[in-house]
Amino acid sequence: MPKQPESKILNQTASINRDAYEPVYSQLAGILRQSMAAGLLRPGDQLPSEAQLVERYGVSPMTVRRAINILADQGVVVGEQGRGTFVKPVAMSAATFHLGQFQTLFSDHEHTTVNLLETRIISADERVARKLGVKLGRRTIYMRRLLLSNNEPAFYHREYLIYDPKRPIVEAELEVIALQRLFSGNSESLLKHGNISIDATLLDDEEARLLKAPQPMAAFCFEHLFYDFDNKPVSWGWFIGRADRVRFTTQVGLSLE
Amino acid sequence: MPKQPESKILNQTASINRDAYEPVYSQLAGILRQSMAAGLLRPGDQLPSEAQLVERYGVSPMTVRRAINILADQGVVVGEQGRGTFVKPVAMSAATFHLGQFQTLFSDHEHTTVNLLETRIISADERVARKLGVKLGRRTIYMRRLLLSNNEPAFYHREYLIYDPKRPIVEAELEVIALQRLFSGNSESLLKHGNISIDATLLDDEEARLLKAPQPMAAFCFEHLFYDFDNKPVSWGWFIGRADRVRFTTQVGLSLE
């Protein structure tokens, strides 16, 4: 029996506020998070056992488990059956980056405009045919758009769409607003899933001109390939953004006290 | 009362296997995920109510909630109090990228070696002093390392460490193995939290030479700044990797049937 020693945090931390707007499980998760941020619980330390937390904070076992599950999902603690729950050391590999941080670019119609540069039907070349899983020469819709943020070019987007009159998505995509739907999602979507990838590239002449960038310049490329409910590719495209205006940032471990 | 219509999935999908290794809540989450992947539930559709799921699958309300919570955490459904739970449309903005996908580079000692190019004490210049929050001229440890994967250069790493004999981290970091600890974490770590960011850059002459890369070439830069439990910066550094050998990939929506 790995008898759990008395933990500092059981004596001195805050209590649950039953009248608060914040749910109990969330409050408890916060208390534990604070204890770690304050250094009362350090990497490798064992958390108080569930039974101890039940007693100390006057909540039910399920509520304690829920709080701990949240921390485990966030990757700050890890439970080991029969041994205990332990604080995870901070690691660079735990970092996650969210494409959603560019959400404002696509939803803020006040400061963002979409400039449709070109739309035309073209025959799929070898590259397009392979990506979209169609035969060479298949007719597809090719679109070029420029995203402007505060009248400054932010992203250059190119996209190939399967041309199929039966698919409502085609008409929908032809609207300029469709870019926002692609990024933020819309419930009439016929898309089932998609693959997204991030590359670092060099701007070519056309990209540099449109993005008003000097050359050579590094850039981010967000490539996307979406599939419908038949698991057939529907749309392939990529966003190009200047590296000096696009940046991914995230945190690992616990901060903000 | 938004009376929930009979859903197809209540009739035809699999049932819970009480003897399975997989927990019930996880099985139920899987069943619902399958229903979405198969197109029985589409973006915007309402999931069966909790009461219906309780009856259909013969589990308790808490178990149903837990299954739905998992899907909600994964961002594939969203609950609206008093209305129902709905399938989220697939959106590019939901994409998340995990630095942990490079884990093998740091943990696979079979095919990965770390080449310590240089270690020396230097005085902090303006840039280093600002990043590490110390005075100009403060003595710091400067390190350059090259990560080789299968004897091919993969990442070039540079790092500045606060020089403080009282801090055990210094001696630890001086070992070559320390890079893996930085990336994967270790329980003796005194690091509380860190900021990580991703940039796209151009290789300079030195970087291109070490990485055996032609020029010009785009590259990823992973910058890291770690803090101790006094919220003081301890380590600032960055990894440079060739863009043609580093790539982030992820999925949105539901695939694999």
Added chain:
DNA sequence: AAGTGGTCTAGACCACTAT
């Protein structure tokens, strides 16, 4: 008023680990 998701309880049983 009825139906919905969201929270919480007070137990139970199990698998695992250390003594």
Added chain:
DNA sequence: TAGTGGTCTAGACCACTTT
């Protein structure tokens, strides 16, 4: 054998939304 995390039950109450 005792302590641990992990799962699950069968309810309860609440806030909210729609009819």
